[in-house]
Amino acid sequence: MFTRRRFLIAGSLAIPGALAFGSAPAAAEPRRSSDPEAAAWLDWIAGHRDSVSVAAIDGSGGRIRHLDRKPRVLASTIKVVHLAAYATAVSRGLLDPAEPIRLGDWDARHPYVSDGRAHFSALTALGIPCNEYGIADDPDRTVPLDTLVAAMIDFSDNAATDYLRGRLGDPALHRAAAAGGWHRPDTRSLQGEVLQLILPEHAAPVGAPTALRRVIGDHLAQRFIHDLTFRKQVWDRIPEMPATSEEQWPWTQGHAHGTAAELAGLHHAVAAGTFRPRSALPVIRGHLERGLASLVPEGAAAVGFKGGSLPRTVNIGLNVRWQDGRTGVLALMLTGLSDDQVLNGGPALIRLGIGALSHPDQFATLAKSLTPNP
Structure with missing residues (x-):
């Protein structure tokens, strides 16, 4: 039996319960939450x-702009890029959301652990019998392609993310990101990253160039997908993999990086309606805005959200579409956190973000927290 810590290496943010917001006060003086x-x-x-x-x-x-062009580990906030590329392909008739996807092909992108049990949770929510590591009992059963996309956003399923990357290709992902002003995001294989943690003898050295780590990750991912003997090797090595955030930190720092400005730019394009093609917007918004539908502030049309976490790291990408046409956006990237903050702090961080975009005084409070004392 593997420990819970081994399952929580790369989790996503939990969606908090319902929270009502009143109308924004006229004053914009900072005040304690x-x-x-x-x-x-x-x-x-x-x-x-x-x-x-x-x-x-x-x-x-x-x-607010604070170190917004400093590259930081993106974690699962990168998945908004995959969603945008999927929606673009659907809008152009290149993908069918109803296409049946074999569970065995989805499972092949999941190296058993290190996703916060996202894959297991997604299959369980769908009523699909699976083992405790999220491998379906019936690999030939199918689900609609759009269900994988929903799992990627709602549960932060890494296997769904890699499946989409395999179908669409990095060029399509990059073009979709560019439609939101994000130039060539790092859309490497998430499965490949985990396999390098499990099998360090096959991994890129710490500090290796990004391109090398990406190539090695892709190679390991393809071996896992197609080679059952290699899968058994991975399975046997899981009990030996690094188990604490301190042990995992060198690996975490080598993950894909991006900036708050880039992440906010794509969220703004989606919320403000400047993303092209416009026909992709209903698909993107439909997935991004589902999870926080119960938290929409008074006067807003919807809240779009995708967060992510890795050891010592929590990020959120958040947008609010207001009924009067305004658009609020927040990209917040934090590092150097405790394990408890990473595992349990997400709901409060989401409340903070929605509150800041809903109330001028709370926005001012967030800005003041980033201003050095005189």
């Missing part, structure tokens, strides 16, 4: 400014 967990995040941000990147606009002229 009445939410103690959100206030604790603000205190942490104020004390660790060098470990925080923020790109935010509130849709009413407010703007």
Whole structure:
């Protein structure tokens, strides 16, 4: 039996329960949050400014830029790129959301662990019998392609992400990102990253060039997909893999990087309707805006969200579409966190983000937390 820690190497942010927001007050003076967990995040941000990147606009002229062009580990926030590419392909008739996908082909992208049990949770939510590592009992059973995409966003399923990358290719992912102003994001194989953690003798050396790590990851992923003997080798090595965030930190730092400005730019294009083709927007928004539908602030049409986490790292990409046509966007990237913050802090961080985009005084409070004291 593997430990829970081994399952939680690369989890996503949990979606919090319902939260009602009132109308925004006229004043925009900073004030202490009445939410103690959100206030604790603000205190942490104020004390660790060098470990925080923020790109935010509130849709009413407010703007925050703090280390927004500093590359940081993206974790699962990168998946908005895969979603945009999928939606583009659907809008152009290149993919059919109803296409039946064999579960065995989906499972082949999942190296058993290191996704926060996302794949297991996705299959369980669908009522699909599987073992405790998320491998379906019936590999020939099928689900619609759009179901994989939903799993990628709702559960942050890495296997679905890699499946889409395999179908679409990196050039299509890059073109979709460019439609939101993000030039050539690092869309490497997430499965390949995990396999390099499990099998360090096959991994790129620490500090190796990104291109080398990507090539090695792709090679290992293809071996896992097509070679059952290699899968058995991976399975046998899982109990030996690094188990703590400290042990995993060198591996985490080698993951794909991007900036808060890039992430915010793509979210803004989707929320503001400037993403092209426009025919892709209903698909993108349909998936991004489903998870936080219960948290839509008064006066808003929808909240779009994709977060992600890795050891010592939590990120959120958030957008709010207001009924009056305004668009609010927040990309918040944090590193140097404790295990408890990574595993349990997501709901409060989401509340903080929605509150900042909904209330001028809370936006001002977030801005003040990033301003050094005189």
